[in-house]
Amino acid sequence: MTESGTSIPQPFHQTAAAPDRDRLLLISYHFPPGQATGALRWQRLSTFAAARGWALDVITLDPAHLGSTDPTRLAELPAGVRIFGVPPAGPPVVDRLLEGGWRLYRGFRERRERSRTTSPGRAAPASGPRQVKRDGIRRHELRWLPRSPRDLIRAYNAWLEFAHEGRWARRAAALAARLAGGATPIRAVIACGPPHMTHEAGRLASIRLGVPFIMDMRDPWSTVPRLHEPLASPLWYALAEYHERCAVARSTLVVTNTMPAMRALRERYPESAERVITVMNGFDDEPLPPPAPETRFLMAYAGAIYTNRDPRLLFRAAARVIRELGLAPADFGLEFMGHVAVLHDTPLEELARAEGISEYVRLHPPAPRRAALEFLARAAVLISLPQDVETAIPSKVFDYMRFHAWLLALVERDTATELVLRGTGADVVAPNDLDGLTSLIRERYLQFRAGYRPPPIAERAEQLSRRAQAEIFFGALERALAGG
Numbered sequence: 001m002t003e004s005g006t007s008i009p010q011p012f013h014q015t016a017a018a019p020d021r022d023r024l025l026l027i028s029y030h031f032p033p034g035q036a037t038g039a040l041r042w043q044r045l046s047t048f049a050a051a052r053g054w055a056l057d058v059i060t061l062d063p064a065h066l067g068s069t070d071p072t073r074l075a076e077l078p079a080g081v082r083i084f085g086v087p088p089a090g091p092p093v094v095d096r097l098l099e100g101g102w103r104l105y106r107g108f109r110e111r112r113e114r115s116r117t118t119s120p121g122r123a124a125p126a127s128g129p130r131q132v133k134r135d136g137i138r139r140h141e142l143r144w145l146p147r148s149p150r151d152l153i154r155a156y157n158a159w160l161e162f163a164h165e166g167r168w169a170r171r172a173a174a175l176a177a178r179l180a181g182g183a184t185p186i187r188a189v190i191a192c193g194p195p196h197m198t199h200e201a202g203r204l205a206s207i208r209l210g211v212p213f214i215m216d217m218r219d220p221w222s223t224v225p226r227l228h229e230p231l232a233s234p235l236w237y238a239l240a241e242y243h244e245r246c247a248v249a250r251s252t253l254v255v256t257n258t259m260p261a262m263r264a265l266r267e268r269y270p271e272s273a274e275r276v277i278t279v280m281n282g283f284d285d286e287p288l289p290p291p292a293p294e295t296r297f298l299m300a301y302a303g304a305i306y307t308n309r310d311p312r313l314l315f316r317a318a319a320r321v322i323r324e325l326g327l328a329p330a331d332f333g334l335e336f337m338g339h340v341a342v343l344h345d346t347p348l349e350e351l352a353r354a355e356g357i358s359e360y361v362r363l364h365p366p367a368p369r370r371a372a373l374e375f376l377a378r379a380a381v382l383i384s385l386p387q388d389v390e391t392a393i394p395s396k397v398f399d400y401m402r403f404h405a406w407l408l409a410l411v412e413r414d415t416a417t418e419l420v421l422r423g424t425g426a427d428v429v430a431p432n433d434l435d436g437l438t439s440l441i442r443e444r445y446l447q448f449r450a451g452y453r454p455p456p457i458a459e460r461a462e463q464l465s466r467r468a469q470a471e472i473f474f475g476a477l478e479r480a481l482a483g484g
Contacts, residue, residue, distance in 0.1 A: 011082040018080025021055040028192040031060035032073035048470035050078035089167030137232035158236035165197035173204035212252035258416035261391040282466035300379035317437040337364040386431035
């Protein structure tokens with residue numbers, strides 16, 4: 001029981017007890033047994049927390065509401081971890097009312113259209129899908145003054161996203177307050193996002209518990225350059241800036257995962273600049289599958305195809321090399337694993353067919369992490385496709401560093417990904433440099449045929465390991481707590 005007489009919540013999972021350890025409270029929407037990429041950061045950091053003498057309470061999404069889970073991830077957690085679930089928030093009342101009204105209107109409209117098309121002498125109305133910008137809309141393209149009904153719908157969607165996530169955040173903060181009555185004190189609250197309203201949960205929890213707040217940002221929030229079309233509204237940015245400002249003001253430490261993201265936040269919040277640091281994801285030291293390179297030259301990508309992660313330049317360059325060297329599918333292949341079937345409503349098979357290499361391309365559905373690592377272990381080249389968020393590094397880049405394979409990144413110079421790869425021996429090509437990419441693929445293929453395999457980047461870049469980055473994180477955290 002707590003001092004107020006309410007019962008202390010029970011975790012849905014806990015590891016072996018670790019008595020007499022001070023606790024950290026982590027609020028993260030993604031955590032094991034969830035399989036989202038965002039769950040991996042603190043799954044791994046929990047081990048380093050335990051090594052430094054911390055116990056960890058975690059508030060995350062109730063796994064009963066996950067589409068799929070991976071229980072093996074729970075088995076990897078250290079002693080002293082307790083995990084509590086909060087179910088997703090249902091839609092606000094106004095959303096339910098609007099949704100009901102929309103269903104009525106849509107039904108009325110469909111009945112009217114049917115009656116029009118079946119009336120004598122009336123031609124069927126023109127039909128076809130409404131065209132939207134599938135690759136998103138940049139911030140400078142947005143205007144407060146609505147120019148179409150779609151602008152109003154986007155504004156409503158933006159408000160709705162923050163309303164949904166905000167309700168979950170308040171529930172998580174309320175649960176955090178009930179955890180305060182344990183035998184050992186909670187020394188700090190850590191919130192890890194996205195979803196970024198998790199930081200609002202951390203801010204509220206730190207106020208209720210009277211402890212420091214650590215804001216761990218896996219991705220940028222208010223500084224993202226582009227929004228997915230359904231949310232692309234100035235209102236989204238206004239809400240993001242408001243909540244981000246509140247969270248930063250409350251924070252004892254703000255953690256970004258790239259140097260450019262750190263610089264952007266320091267410029268935005270100069271009064272908090274000294275509290276903003278960088279802790280990258282880093283590569284892990286987990287056991288890898290044994291090397292299983294194929295006799296053919298395989299270029300592999302693991303992740304998702306969306307926004308501007310466009311493989312068409314890669315297909316075009318590969319097609320050139322295939323034609324120049326007279327290669328068969330038994331010699332050369334491109335394989336993709338994850339949510340990779342479609343780019344902007346166009347199947348990847350169709351994009352490959354347009355370049356004449358459909359028989360060289362193979363797609364795999366998403367798979368558990370172990371299967372993904374086995375997939376990567378077969379490749380000669382591991383690919384990082386372009387992205388326009390210059391301050392972010394795809395997490396797969398760090399995974400790639402551990403394999404006996406060339407790492408190929410299609411990125412612009414001075415972006416976060418290029419900066420972290422600079423000097424490591426990775427291959428970096430601008431996303432529009434077809435000639436450069438063609439030349440590089442040809443060179444790597446000929447080296448592969450000659451029997452050469454590159455050593456893992458991780459062997460010469462220990463500073464990019466998760467262990468080294470954890471030292472930065474927990475060192476800064478402990479200094480902040482020691483300083484009051």
